[in-house]
Amino acid sequence: MNLEVLKRAYEREKARRKKAESLLEDKSRELYLSYQELEQSHQQLKKTLKNQEKQQAELTRLISTYTSVKDDLELAAKLQSDLLPDPVETDTHAAYGYFQPAKFVAGDAFDFYMLSDSVFAFYIIDVEGHGTASAMTSFAIHSQLNPKSDGICKRNLLKYQNHSEAVCATVTDLNNTFYNPESKNKYFTMIYGMLDLTNGRITWCQAGHPALTLYTNNKSVELGNGGFPVGVLNEPGYESLQHELQPGDRLALYSDGITECYNQAEGLFGKERLDSILRHHSSTDPKHSIRAVREALFTWNQSSEFTDDVTLLLIDFKRFL
């Protein structure tokens, strides 16, 4: 065979081998770089996974804390609900309440009870704000006004025979307890009153709370106006008011959570709307009146969650004792 042919064939093979080796090197480099990239991605992924695990752990912790707080609040709400009185229905009088907290617990509260065989006492309070801090204040007031505990109510019951003096002293004592310009105590509005079942006379003290409304002969009359909220001034000078009820009369006490319930399109629920519903149902069972107000409020609010606590208390005077 021709030597030149063999030499050229050899040179071709050599050139091919060199080219193949060079290609192999390029491919190896590409492979190495791809591996590096893959390794970086892998490390990044591991880091991301670790972060996710951390976040998951944090989330679990937060959920646990939230659940614990929620459980506590639900328990507090149950306690607060348990403190509310059961409806009263006797020959001489009846009392029904409606209570809807803005959150789990509320700053609104009410209570009624017999102070003696012939005296029916009642109060409604609205602590500034709503939520846990307001609820704590509300609990404290409730304790002071509970005739069975050694609080302001019991002390004044023993001290005063005169109802006017008793209601004024009770609200004044509450003011002395909760007024403290140095601290951030919450203030509150309230009405504290007594109904003498023998003569139908009601005696009450109004401390910045919406006036109580009397429904008589299908008409409504606001009784009283004003007074300073409790815990605002050192000596607010509370005064008492009196009115003689006739059998068939009804009293309504409410918190501004009702009248200030807001509807995006229509605005505030308002005092007139509440008054109109209560007047319309003034000769029916108080349960019906409360149901009518509640339904109107839910429709107005367009949600089952309210931005403020809602309280309504109806007291019927049926006959003299």
Add this chain to the structure above:
Amino acid sequence: MKGVVFNYLAEMVEEGFGLEAWDSILQTTGLTGNYIASETYPDEELMALVDAAHDKTGIDKRDLVRSFGKYILPNFREQNPQFFEAHNDLKSFLLSVDQMIHIEVRKLHPDAALPEFEYQDKDDSEFTMYYSSPRKLCFLAEGLIEASAEHFGTKYELEHPECMHDGAERCALKIRLLD
């Protein structure tokens, strides 16, 4: 065209006509012949080599390309036995070329320019493969079919009634299976 095809052509010429013949063809064309299997080279180089091989051997170009197809197939089968093992007969194998084999080839060689095949079934024993490619290597396809038939032990008759070399848009390879 992939370098592996050029290398098969070199092997075929060297085995059939000797190293000197391939050397002479390279000398005639002025090409280096340093082809790497995985690299891509201009189609014109293959055509120039086929022309030079025709001049050198005196064999008709169509026969030369057909023989080249026949030569390539066993090598392809050796490297990719799975494509053949999946089939029991020639027809099934040929029908899988466009949708299965070419798809797999593209995975390995994304830049490969492959011909397109369409099929028309007349009956169980007769069908037409329509070949289209700017390279117009329909006779290479004929050689590949012939070698495939030998692999499956199938006798057949092939007609090529429409051809791109005669101005047709695509080539019709009509195959009638015998027995």
